[in-house]
Amino acid sequence: MQSAIKINLSHLVLQAAQKHADLPALTYKSETVSYAELWRRVCGFASALRELGVQRSDRVAVLLEKRMETVVSIFGTTAAGGVTVPVNPLLRPPQVAYILADCNVRVLVTSHDRLLQLQEHIADHPALEHIVLVDQVSGDIQGLDIRKARLHGWAPSFSQEKETAPSIVAVDYDMAAILYTSGSTGKPKGVVLSHRNMIVGAESVSHYLKNGPEDTILSVLPLSFDAGLSQLTTAFNSGAHVLLMNYLLPGDVIRLCEKHKVTGITGVPPFWIQVAALDWPAETAARLRYFANTGGRMPKATLDRLRSLFPQALPYLMYGLTEAFRSTYLDPSEIDRRPDSIGKAIPNAEILVVRPDGSRCNPGEHGELVHRGPLVSMGYWNDPARTAERFRPVPGSEASWRAPELAVFSGDTVVADEEGFLFFVGRRDEMIKTSGYRVSPTEIEEVAYATGLTKDAVALGVEDGALGQRIVLVASPIASSLDVSALLTAFRRTLPQYMVPSQVVEMSAIPTNPNGKFDRVLLREQLGS
Numbered sequence: 001m002q003s004a005i006k007i008n009l010s011h012l013v014l015q016a017a018q019k020h021a022d023l024p025a026l027t028y029k030s031e032t033v034s035y036a037e038l039w040r041r042v043c044g045f046a047s048a049l050r051e052l053g054v055q056r057s058d059r060v061a062v063l064l065e066k067r068m069e070t071v072v073s074i075f076g077t078t079a080a081g082g083v084t085v086p087v088n089p090l091l092r093p094p095q096v097a098y099i100l101a102d103c104n105v106r107v108l109v110t111s112h113d114r115l116l117q118l119q120e121h122i123a124d125h126p127a128l129e130h131i132v133l134v135d136q137v138s139g140d141i142q143g144l145d146i147r148k149a150r151l152h153g154w155a156p157s158f159s160q161e162k163e164t165a166p167s168i169v170a171v172d173y174d175m176a177a178i179l180y181t182s183g184s185t186g187k188p189k190g191v192v193l194s195h196r197n198m199i200v201g202a203e204s205v206s207h208y209l210k211n212g213p214e215d216t217i218l219s220v221l222p223l224s225f226d227a228g229l230s231q232l233t234t235a236f237n238s239g240a241h242v243l244l245m246n247y248l249l250p251g252d253v254i255r256l257c258e259k260h261k262v263t264g265i266t267g268v269p270p271f272w273i274q275v276a277a278l279d280w281p282a283e284t285a286a287r288l289r290y291f292a293n294t295g296g297r298m299p300k301a302t303l304d305r306l307r308s309l310f311p312q313a314l315p316y317l318m319y320g321l322t323e324a325f326r327s328t329y330l331d332p333s334e335i336d337r338r339p340d341s342i343g344k345a346i347p348n349a350e351i352l353v354v355r356p357d358g359s360r361c362n363p364g365e366h367g368e369l370v371h372r373g374p375l376v377s378m379g380y381w382n383d384p385a386r387t388a389e390r391f392r393p394v395p396g397s398e399a400s401w402r403a404p405e406l407a408v409f410s411g412d413t414v415v416a417d418e419e420g421f422l423f424f425v426g427r428r429d430e431m432i433k434t435s436g437y438r439v440s441p442t443e444i445e446e447v448a449y450a451t452g453l454t455k456d457a458v459a460l461g462v463e464d465g466a467l468g469q470r471i472v473l474v475a476s477p478i479a480s481s482l483d484v485s486a487l488l489t490a491f492r493r494t495l496p497q498y499m500v501p502s503q504v505v506e507m508s509a510i511p512t513n514p515n516g517k518f519d520r521v522l523l524r525e526q527l528g529s
Helices: 011-019 035-051 068-079 093-102 112-122 195-208 226-238 250-260 269-276 282-287 300-309 384-390 441-450 484-494 520-527
Strands: 024-028 031-034 059-062 083-086 107-110 130-137 150-155 175-181 189-194 216-219 241-244 264-267 290-293 314-319 328-330 350-354 367-372 391-393 406-416 422-427 432-434 437-439 454-464 468-477 503-506
Touching: 011 035, 011 195, 011 226, 024 035, 024 068, 031 035, 035 068, 059 068, 068 083, 068 130, 068 175, 068 226, 068 241, 093 112, 107 112, 112 130, 175 195, 175 226, 189 195, 195 226, 216 226, 216 250, 226 241, 226 264, 241 250, 250 269, 250 282, 264 269, 269 290, 269 300, 300 314, 350 406, 384 391, 384 406, 432 454, 432 468, 437 441, 441 454, 441 468, 441 484, 454 520, 468 520, 484 503
Parallel strands: 024 241, 059 083, 059 107, 083 175, 107 130, 130 150, 216 241, 216 264, 264 290, 290 314, 468 503
Antiparallel strands: 024 031, 175 189, 314 328, 350 367, 367 406, 391 406, 406 422, 432 437, 454 468
C-alpha cells in the first residue's frame, strides 16, 4: 500500500485500511465492508474516473441517498484528484440543475429514477460529459434522453476493486469538496473546502469526541451537510464503524442502535426532539457513549430528557459553520453549569468575538463570531464578491512582513462570559435556520412570485421549539384575495418539504422602512417572533 501521509481526503480511508484492515468501516442495510475492502473500492472508482479523463480539480457531483456507492463516490473522487460535490437528494430538479451548472460538474453519479426526474433540466448542461448510474450495468441503459452526456452503469468499471489509487500531483491545500448552502441572494452558494480543511476537521472532532475503533456511529444527517460529511471523516480518522441510515421514522433509530450496538449519534434539534419521545430499551440506551447536537440550539427539556434516557452518554453541544466545517463545542463537564453555551473553540481553531471595527469585545459584550485557523475554507465557488465580504484578514493581525491570514466572519452575534465560554445571540443576516437547514428567504420569495398569485412576498423565520425556526410567508395578493391553498401546493411541488412555509399570512400591503425595503423588523414584531 501507499504511504499514509494524509495529503488527500481519501488518505483517511487509506490510513484506516493500513491500521484496521479487517475492522468494519461501513454498514448499509445488510451489507458491511471492512476498511481494506472500502479502500479497494475507492481505488477502483478513482481509476474508473481517470479512465474517463477526469483531471485534477474536475468536479464530480454525487446525487444519491446514503448507500455504499455514495461513500465510495465521494472518497473515490478525491482519490482521483477531483472535487466532490455531494448534492442533497431532497432538492428539486431545478435546484440540482443550478448546482451542476454553477460549478461546471463534469461527472454526475446518481440513480436511474433520479436521472429520469432530472434529465429535462440538464439536457443542455454545458460541462456535463458523463453520468454514472449506480443501479445500472453499462450497456444495458434504456429509456433516457441525455443529449450531451455519456451514460455509464456502475458495473463493471466503477464497481471494480484495486489495491492502489491513481498517482496524482497534489498538496493538501487543493480543493477537495464543494458543499452548497443557501445564499442570501436566493441562489445556493458553494463553499469550497480543501483537503487540509477536512482532514484537520476530522482530526479535531474525533479527538474531542474520543472516537476509536470500538465506536459504531449512526449516520443520520445528509452527507451534503458539513456535519453529515463530518460523521464519515471523523470515523475514518479513528477507525470507527459507520452505520448509514436514510432517516424516515424515529423508531428505526432504536432498531438500528439495538441491532448494531451504536455508541455515538450526532443530530439536529428536530431529530433529538423525536428521539427523546421514544421509549428506549435500557440495554440499548446504556450502550450509547455520546450524543451530539448541531444545527441549532437544543431545547433544555429535550436535553434533560436525553440525559435521563442515556445515563452513560456524554452530551456534546456543538456549533459549526460550513465555511469553517466545525467551530465550537461545549465540554460535557460544563453542561450543568452552562447548558445554553456553544462552548469554546475546537482543537486547532481560535474563535474571536469582535466589534464592527474589528477590535475585540469584552466579556459580556455582544459581537460577531470570527473563526481563524486551518479549518477556514477557501471561499465561495466562483463568487469573489461574497468571498471578500465573508473572508477577511484576522482582526489585529496586521504585520508588514507577512501575507495576511484570512478568517471567516460568521455573521452570527455571540457573547463570551468571563471564562471565555460563548453564547449564541442571533444571526446578523436574514437566513432562516429550520430543522438544521439554512434557508434563504429570497429563495422562498422567488417561488411565491413565480406562482403569479402574489404581488409582494416576505419570508421570515419565527422561533419554534421543535424546528429552531419555522418559515412564515407574508404575502399580498395580486387579485382581491390570496389563494393560499394554490400557493402552498406550488411550494410543495417546487421545494423540499423543509422549505415549505408552515404558515401564510395575507396582508393587503406589506410595510416598508424608510429605505423602501420591506420592514422585516416590524413584521417580526407583528408576528410576535
